[in-house]
Amino acid sequence: MTIITRFAPSPNGSLHLGHALSAIVAHDRAKADGGRFLLRIEDIDGGRSRPELAAEFRADLAWLGLEWEEVRAQSTRIAHYDAAAEELKAQGLLYPCDCTRAQILAADPVIGPEGPIYPGTCREKHIDPHNCDGPVAWRLDVAQANRKTGPLIWEDELAGPQTARPEMLGDVVLLRKDPDTPASYHLAATLDDAADGINMVTRGMDLFSATHVHRLLQALLGLPVPRWHHHSLLLDEQGRKLAKRRHSPSLADRRLAGEDGRALAAALRAGQLPTGISCSK
Template structure:
């Protein structure tokens, strides 16, 4: 009887603000699933967010995880992997699977874009009329052409079960941003493959993104992991915790002398109550 390879999970924060309780829960879920499966839990710093990335925060993240009682192995940060993103992008360009786009958000709204599962669905303006090459451009995935090449695809979520890839609620997502080496979609997909991640754990708010990532895996010949999208912690208004809304920082609680391992146990209990 074949044995399943040990689980490899990861926690991949961006050093553009302190970690909060939502991050703590994501790290704990990934850590505990790896431990339960006799596998490995990895830390990857996603530090390609331009001037918003603050290197000193990565050390605070490590202190936060240790304070919570977690143990991990560390893999190279995204800033060391720019060549892999560029190579993948060139391969997709050569196959005509991505196209340049100079549209601003305001222009996309003015074009009558409709809301999708992860923001506005791009109406294809620059696909129909290629932009002036002298202007800075993002590069978008041609979803229709990509799926015509891959054929039907499926992916599996540990909680929601098998999923058929459907990009209709996302449209032609950005893979290369105007101002950064790669979008989250391209970088995270390539990094998870390079790091040998077998179970991608993240919040339910990123469920739709997995349709894109599964498509990229097929296009680029990458291994296919399983996914585990856990429920989100929310504030008193029912909104997910977020750096931009000033959710309480772990570093503040740590410096105030709070017991991190006790907090981790409380989050585990809350996670059980959420049923995921």
């Protein structure tokens, strides 16, 4: 089997060392088996997406010495997401939700792997999405979906076989309230990986729990099931994951300052990290 991996950054901020590691892991995993490494720009993050950053990303990857094939950006796939959502609605597995973040937090929700778990407030409210005070999100009824599919298994290349437990994340949003950000990460990434023929999903351990939901969506929508490879994360001096929102030093700044990108990539491969950066267990 030809290994096909991908790197799928969002153009809402510059890439940092954590992104470099993720791209290198995906690139090297594919190239080691004579496979294909794809670049997909995930640009449906509403007004936060900055088209000019896609060119910056390409320059960063070339600076690191990576070779890739670029596939369609997410912004060209909206109709695909809508069609999949309609299919799930027809199965009776999505319900509209008009709850705000403040209302969810006020309900004292259980905290799951990705934060507060939605308490199911709107599940039985039978909201008419065409006759309500504002926009609605559409959530997946995970309990009903689990009954429909039965037990599911997925496999991580490092952690081994896993039993899917999407209920850990609760009834996740698949279609957002904001029309500028129509599909959630869970729906868009799952559909995109299937459309692009990805058979080895490489990404950081921070997305390990999301895979339980993605495996459920694959079963519900009749999509092929890849293997996964969740790699370690790079951490800052406070032990936090490197993040755009914390203004982690960018690859573009390093590149423009004249740093050797191929040497940096070699150091990351060897686990030789810059001062103040560590790797999660």
